[in-house]
Amino acid sequence: MDRLSPLSYAFLAAEDVDPAACLVIGSMAVLDGPAPPVEAVRDLVASRLDSVPRYRQRLVPDRFGLRAPAWQDAPDLDLAEHVQAVGVPAPGGRREVAALMADMMARRMDRSRPLWDLTVCQGLPDGRWGVLMRVHHALADGISGTGLYRVVFDSEAAPEEPPPAAPRAAPGVSPQGLLRTATATARGAIALGGAMWPLSRSGLLGPLDGARNYAWVEVDISSSAPVRHHLGVSLNDLVLAAVAGGLRELLLERGRQPNPHALRSLLPVSSRAPGTSGSPDNQVTLMLSMLPVEVADPVERVMTVHERVLALRRAHEPEAGVVMQNLAGLVPFPLVRLALRTTFRYHQQQISTVTTNVPGPRSPLTCLGRPVRQLLPVVP
Numbered sequence: 001m002d003r004l005s006p007l008s009y010a011f012l013a014a015e016d017v018d019p020a021a022c023l024v025i026g027s028m029a030v031l032d033g034p035a036p037p038v039e040a041v042r043d044l045v046a047s048r049l050d051s052v053p054r055y056r057q058r059l060v061p062d063r064f065g066l067r068a069p070a071w072q073d074a075p076d077l078d079l080a081e082h083v084q085a086v087g088v089p090a091p092g093g094r095r096e097v098a099a100l101m102a103d104m105m106a107r108r109m110d111r112s113r114p115l116w117d118l119t120v121c122q123g124l125p126d127g128r129w130g131v132l133m134r135v136h137h138a139l140a141d142g143i144s145g146t147g148l149y150r151v152v153f154d155s156e157a158a159p160e161e162p163p164p165a166a167p168r169a170a171p172g173v174s175p176q177g178l179l180r181t182a183t184a185t186a187r188g189a190i191a192l193g194g195a196m197w198p199l200s201r202s203g204l205l206g207p208l209d210g211a212r213n214y215a216w217v218e219v220d221i222s223s224s225a226p227v228r229h230h231l232g233v234s235l236n237d238l239v240l241a242a243v244a245g246g247l248r249e250l251l252l253e254r255g256r257q258p259n260p261h262a263l264r265s266l267l268p269v270s271s272r273a274p275g276t277s278g279s280p281d282n283q284v285t286l287m288l289s290m291l292p293v294e295v296a297d298p299v300e301r302v303m304t305v306h307e308r309v310l311a312l313r314r315a316h317e318p319e320a321g322v323v324m325q326n327l328a329g330l331v332p333f334p335l336v337r338l339a340l341r342t343t344f345r346y347h348q349q350q351i352s353t354v355t356t357n358v359p360g361p362r363s364p365l366t367c368l369g370r371p372v373r374q375l376l377p378v379v380p
Contacts, residue, residue: 003068004059004138006328006336008282011137012059012069013337015108017344020210022108023380025145026134028101028121029153030374031367035129038085038120040368041152045083045118048151054139055148058114068333074114081113085120088130092123097130102214104132105378115139116148131367137380141282143270143358153365153372202262203254204247204352216376231299233306236357240265240309241302243355244291251293258293263352265291267309269318285321287312288351354379 004012011023049055056077059069086104089096100121109115115136122129131152135145224238243265251258267287289312292304312318328336356379365372 002071002281004070005068005281005325006331006340007284007325008138009068009336010340011282012111013340014344017341020208021344021380022106022210022212023137024105024107024109024134025137025140025380026105026132026378028097028374028376028378029131029133029365029367029372030124030128030376031130031370031372033127033129033370035120035122036368036370038083041118041120041131042079042083044368045151046079049079052147052151055114055116055151059111059138062333065337066333068336077114082117083120084117085122088121088123090123092125097121097124098214098216101132101376101378102212105134105214105380106210106212109134109136118148118152128373129370137282141268141270141284143272144281144283146358149361149365153361153367155361155365156363202251202259202352203256204250204263205349214378227302231302231306233302237302237306237309239357240267240289240291240355241298241305243353244293244295244301244305245298247291247353248293248296260292260294261290263291263293264350265289265353265355266351268354268356269321271318271322285318285325287317287321291352 014021014023054071056073057071058074060072061069086100088100104119109117115138117134119132119134120129121132124130133148133152135148139145140147221235224235227233228235228238244263247263248258251262265288267289269285269287270283271285272283287309289305289308292301292308295301295304358377360375361372
């Protein structure tokens, strides 16, 4: 019987303590019309849901609370509850779509049922329609959450066969190797611990309610290639620098001087082994990076981001996060639950924003013969 890991349980604990929290991830797919009847989408899901068994399961709490909730098959799975339709308010433009997505993503899921749903969104401009997919973060991370894509969409690409594993000798474990690993992990843990000090006041952290807003920006990724190659940085560096630049402008508009110790972003890092994108549960660690909002020059800001992220990786922050999660798995569940709920009761002053990326589809997608034209991701 599979049970929630401490990390996956943390997403439930946050909701238990904070009435404003809704730890749901998702995306809106925009497709060419005409929109199919919702019954057709429901039938499609019914025919393929067995390919992702976790999506047929619900969470069942331990009777005595001594162990983490377990995944069990839902005996009365009703797809009418999980696949529904809604009309986008007229005229169905960008503003109306964003408002609908914000409203839907703020709605908590019923834990007595499998933690996912689909909403067919009718009435988009030019005869288009959408599919809003929601998955609770306790069920999946950003990568494994795309397992729902395999249920709803067809890909033009032929399924890839994994390459045969090359035979190799079993690795030896030396005392020196163990010492290096332990030392690196300790350095990473120290770096993570240091990053949890409260931030300087910026005016951007405060109590939240349950309301959400959603907005998106579209950028041609290929246009960034010359800049990346010239500066020797990654696409992630450019995005994080753009986030820092946007927050810098916001601070200046509010009459606040950008402070180098004011804003910190949580950067999720996948800890998945190759070929495990379809496996359920959360396999993710993190880095915590200060955002260089004090840097006015865009090029200097990009290079500052690049150097800071590189330093975090050299300090083994992601590896330390994995080790800490593994250690939490050895702690009795009642203590894990108590620690998480106690932590979430306090208004956090360490993290200003989350900046994340998820690999998109490598080939065109269709649903019931209708091409997907756009994917709009949503984080909690």
